[in-house]
Ligand SMILES: Nc1ncnc2c1ncn2[C@@H]1O[C@H](COP(=O)(O)OP(=O)(O)OP(=O)(O)O)[C@@H](O)[C@H]1O
């Protein structure tokens with residue numbers, strides 16, 4: 001897989017739908033807000049089973065607007081969204097949460113029940129689970145994010161990071177086929193960030209779930225992504241594997257972002273040692289191995 005570039009202006013058609021592998025297909029979708037602001041335009045995006053796709057772009061590039069289309073919270077003014085190969089009717093849209101769960105950028109948008117446990121159980125009870133089963137699944141989800149101790153607290157009084165963990169648990173508990181997380185670690189400390197990162201990888205590896213993450217933190221993206229979609233001005237303008245995207249310094253600059261710090265360190269070491277970078281390491285273990293090799297050559 002190499003980088004696919006897309007003209008941001010100009011109606012280049014989206015790639016065709018692959019219903020065998022895709023769960024969600026966003027086909028040339030545009031959305032304007034009531035005040036005339038353009039949230040996304042000509043947006044092409046898809047989510048496959050068993051992959052972690054990371055939407056990377058600067059502030060205001062349309063990441064949250066795209067994510068809010070994935071569960072039907074927003075609908076495109078032009079273009080369409082297909083779920084499992086077909087367009088949803090308005091009636092079906094209200095049932096979309098069974099397929100796609102979204103953890104919003106602002107956790108306050110998601111939490112409303114009197115206690116944390118009630119909040120995490122809410123969706124499960126709506127799905128028709130008995131109270132005991134819903135409670136057990138809610139507690140499992142809270143434990144998975146390191147938030148079991150919060151179960152009896154009032155959501156309103158939680159810290160920003162605690163709210164984030166509870167919001168993630170609420171979606172996790174429902175076990176949808178796709179989980180989309182908007183800036184999931186932005187207000188978490190390193191321990192809880194690491195927990196959420198491992199959880200994201202586990203969702204894919206253990207449950208075959210398609211995971212979508214929106215972030216402008218390319219260090220985080222480098223640690224988790226199978227595929228990167230670079231967004232600017234409301235459209236995906238390039239997508240590809242992390243090893244291709246993150247080594248294209250012009251592309252990263254064009255996106256208004258900075259290359260992941262581990263990769264920058266590797267490239268700087270290669271320059272300092274007079275070595276031509278032979279590989280494209282992305283993950284920590286690959287970077288350590290590649291740096292050892294550079295050291296041996298220098
Ligand atoms: N409710 C709204 N009303 C009007 N304009 C909006 C609204 N929500 C978003 N926008 C605009 O849509 C564009 C895309 O915003 P969006 O929130 O999707 O960006 P983002 O990539 O998620 O940014 P960030 O990294 O800051 O979260 C921005 O220009 C923003 O000002």
Ligand SMILES: [Mg+2]
Pocket residue numbers: 063064065105182
């Ligand atoms: Mg956002």
